[in-house]
Amino acid sequence: MASPILSVRNLRTQFKTDAGIVRAVDDVSFDLFPGESLGIVGESGSGKSITALSILRLVPEPGKIVSGDIRFRNDDLMKMSDEEIRDVRGKDIAMIFQDPQSSLNPVIKTGYQIDEAMLAHKNATPSQARARTIELLKKVRIPAPERRVKDFPHQLSGGMRQRAMIAMGLANSPSILIADEPTTALDVTVQAQILELLADLNHELGTAIIMITHNMGVVAGLCTRVIVMYAGQIVEQGPVDQIFEQPQHPYTWSLLRSIPRVDALRHERLRSIEGIAPDLLRPPSGCRFHPRCPFRIEKCFTDEPHLEEVKPDQVAACWVTMDRARAEMGADDLVDIRPGAGSGVHPGEMR
Amino acid sequence: MATAAAVLAQPIEPEQASLWSDAWRRLRRNRFALISSVYLAFLVGVALLALVWTPYRMSAIGLAQIYSGPSAAHLLGADELGRDILSRLMVGAQVSLVVGVGTQLLVLAVGVPLGLIAGYYKGVVDTVLTFIINVFYGIPDVLLAMILVFILGPSLTNIIIAIVATRWMDMARLARGQALTLREREFVEAGRAAGARPGKMLFGHILPNALGPIIVQATLGIPAAILFEAFLSFLGVGVQPPTPSWGSMANEGVQAIQYAPHMVIAPSIALSVTLMAFNFLGDGLRDALDPRSRR
Numbered sequence: 001m002a003s004p005i006l007s008v009r010n011l012r013t014q015f016k017t018d019a020g021i022v023r024a025v026d027d028v029s030f031d032l033f034p035g036e037s038l039g040i041v042g043e044s045g046s047g048k049s050i051t052a053l054s055i056l057r058l059v060p061e062p063g064k065i066v067s068g069d070i071r072f073r074n075d076d077l078m079k080m081s082d083e084e085i086r087d088v089r090g091k092d093i094a095m096i097f098q099d100p101q102s103s104l105n106p107v108i109k110t111g112y113q114i115d116e117a118m119l120a121h122k123n124a125t126p127s128q129a130r131a132r133t134i135e136l137l138k139k140v141r142i143p144a145p146e147r148r149v150k151d152f153p154h155q156l157s158g159g160m161r162q163r164a165m166i167a168m169g170l171a172n173s174p175s176i177l178i179a180d181e182p183t184t185a186l187d188v189t190v191q192a193q194i195l196e197l198l199a200d201l202n203h204e205l206g207t208a209i210i211m212i213t214h215n216m217g218v219v220a221g222l223c224t225r226v227i228v229m230y231a232g233q234i235v236e237q238g239p240v241d242q243i244f245e246q247p248q249h250p251y252t253w254s255l256l257r258s259i260p261r262v263d264a265l266r267h268e269r270l271r272s273i274e275g276i277a278p279d280l281l282r283p284p285s286g287c288r289f290h291p292r293c294p295f296r297i298e299k300c301f302t303d304e305p306h307l308e309e310v311k312p313d314q315v316a317a318c319w320v321t322m323d324r325a326r327a328e329m330g331a332d333d334l335v336d337i338r339p340g341a342g343s344g345v346h347p348g349e350m351r
Numbered sequence: 352m353a354t355a356a357a358v359l360a361q362p363i364e365p366e367q368a369s370l371w372s373d374a375w376r377r378l379r380r381n382r383f384a385l386i387s388s389v390y391l392a393f394l395v396g397v398a399l400l401a402l403v404w405t406p407y408r409m410s411a412i413g414l415a416q417i418y419s420g421p422s423a424a425h426l427l428g429a430d431e432l433g434r435d436i437l438s439r440l441m442v443g444a445q446v447s448l449v450v451g452v453g454t455q456l457l458v459l460a461v462g463v464p465l466g467l468i469a470g471y472y473k474g475v476v477d478t479v480l481t482f483i484i485n486v487f488y489g490i491p492d493v494l495l496a497m498i499l500v501f502i503l504g505p506s507l508t509n510i511i512i513a514i515v516a517t518r519w520m521d522m523a524r525l526a527r528g529q530a531l532t533l534r535e536r537e538f539v540e541a542g543r544a545a546g547a548r549p550g551k552m553l554f555g556h557i558l559p560n561a562l563g564p565i566i567v568q569a570t571l572g573i574p575a576a577i578l579f580e581a582f583l584s585f586l587g588v589g590v591q592p593p594t595p596s597w598g599s600m601a602n603e604g605v606q607a608i609q610y611a612p613h614m615v616i617a618p619s620i621a622l623s624v625t626l627m628a629f630n631f632l633g634d635g636l637r638d639a640l641d642p643r644s645r646r
Contacts, residue, residue, distance in 0.1 A: 056544055058540065058543055058544055060540075061473070086546050086548065087546060088546070089543065089544055089545060089546035090544060090545035090546035090547075091546055094544070094545065095541075095544040095545075096541075097537055097540065097541055097544075098537075099537055102536060102537035102538060103537045103538050103540075103541040104538055104541075105538045105542070105556050105559070105560065106538075106560065107559045107560055107562075108555075108556070108559060116545075116547070116551075116555075117545045117546075120545060120546045120547050120548065120551065121546055165541070168545065169545075
């Protein structure tokens with residue numbers, strides 16, 4: 001395989017609060033390869049967004065990256081001066097945010113905001129930038145881009161705003177696009193369009209995508225590899241197909257199982273993950289998931305599991321792993337939620 | 352049928368409603384603000400006219416019987432030296448407008464950048480700037496202005512500087528508060544993620560969003576500055592004779608209030624009406640620019 005375009009090693013980002021230190025990202029390591037689309041999934045507070053912000057050194061106060069090594073190509077992002085990292089932002093690594101409503105400046109015309117992304121890096125003259133902005137808006141399928149550039153953000157629909165944000169992200173042809181829950185604020189049909197657009201751009205332009213989401217369905221539709229985070233740590237990582245078929249960490253398994261299905265039997269209750277997300281001020285001992293894990297053993301209370309290879313290319317941090325849980329503890333099989341996979345009905349529940 | 356066809360034939364043009372055109376539309380609907388604007392335009396016209404023409408030379412003495420009341424030759428009467436009050440009032444309008452607008456321009460130039468920087472960077476910068484602001488708030492404004500005028504000398508420029516020294520803090524505080532809330536907005540984070548420089552963030556993104564309240568504050572600051580100048584002139588440390596100021600004219604008038612009340616009435620009414628007009632306009636702007644009052 002080619003060498004990674006982005007490599008994160010032992011990243012720790014912490015927030016010093018009056019109540020103590022919150023370890024939002026606790027020893028996270030992963031690689032991103034050129035042109036790849038990587039999903040990072042987890043509940044709110046699992047550290048996925050902070051991981052993304054740490055890459056661009058944009059962690060909000062009072063957060064601080066305490067240790068770790070982030071390499072983009074061969075440059076150490078952690079050692080760059082403020083000026084150097086600013087030049088990486090938006091040019092080599094672009095980011096789009098959850099809420100397109102608030103990510104665009106309400107009092108500045110949309111087109112000018114996209115121009116600005118190029119002008120900030122002295123990549124174009126104002127007239128070149130405007131020409132490219134119109135081209136970009138066409139690429140993200142905004143109709144009548146020549147007119148739309150003169151619109152204020154509030155004159156665009158939610159989906160169009162997010163398309164404009166994506167156009168802004170692509171303005172300098174970055175090698176990496178980080179998308180932090182880009183579809184959460186949009187309605188379902190628009191979500192699908194945006195995901196399709198991102199997938200096309202990923203194939204067409206070869207831009208590597210890091211998709212941060214809590215939605216397993218989004219990962220299934222877009223990504224080739226997935227990282228599952230829990231309480232600031234990576235608990236499982238591997239190719240999407242493999243993870244969806246045979247998740248090895250009980251948390252991943254629970255996430256997949258909790259996705260509501262249209263074709264579920266009517267008497268079936270929605271499944272949720274019991275318990276609440278852990279307090280990152282005082283994370284549980286041993287495995288951080290053990291208080292909510294249906295398959296915990298004694299060891300889980302005391303010893304912290306580390307990522308180990310459970311299948312080829314697939315690592316998980318679990319003392320039990322789902323293979324064993326299924327064989328010995330009677331865990332039920334998963335329904336494959338990927339688009340076009342199977343009938344989706346539990347074999348045991350067909351009556 | 353015909354009407355339906357006519358409606359359909361209309362080109363569908365999306366309304367290009369920006370914040371400013373919206374605000375302008377609402378301001379025009381506010382009758383007090385509109386009348387005030389007309390009056391202020393008239394006042395500016397009078398002040399400009401006074402540059403080239405006044406009924407009489409404003410410093411010419413003995414034009415009329417001293418303390419004489421309004422007459423056909425002297426519409427507003429004459430003062431204790433027999434000078435034409437109308438002419439002096441017109442020149443006084445220049446002083447008031449220059450002081451009011453000049454002061455607020457300087458207040459904007461000082462207060463807005465300092466406030467934005469304090470609010471955007473927070474931390475030590477903010478602590479230091481807030482401390483300075485509080486120190487200035489602690490000094491009695493009349494005392495500070497008088498000391499400054501004594502040190503610098505009583506010219507129009509120095510009076511403006513003295514008033515700015517006592518008035519820039521409100522604007523700095525407002526800008527700081529705006530920057531503090533706006534910096535947490537997502538578009539600021541998005542801008543930084545796109546590699547925008549701090550200067551561009553502050554003045555290209557945060558300032559345009561804070562412009563509404565800043566304009567309102569500046570407009571409402573104009574009458575306060577005019578009043579302060581009138582007050583200083585009334586105390587005798589303002590504009591120096593023979594240049595008339597509405598404040599100094601009122602001062603001269605007060606001494607003769609029992610037998611020549613017109614001397615105090617004329618400048619007082621001019622002052623009051625002007626202050627009211629600026630305040631109505633400021634209030635109108637506040638309503639027009641407040642996004643919550645959007646209709």
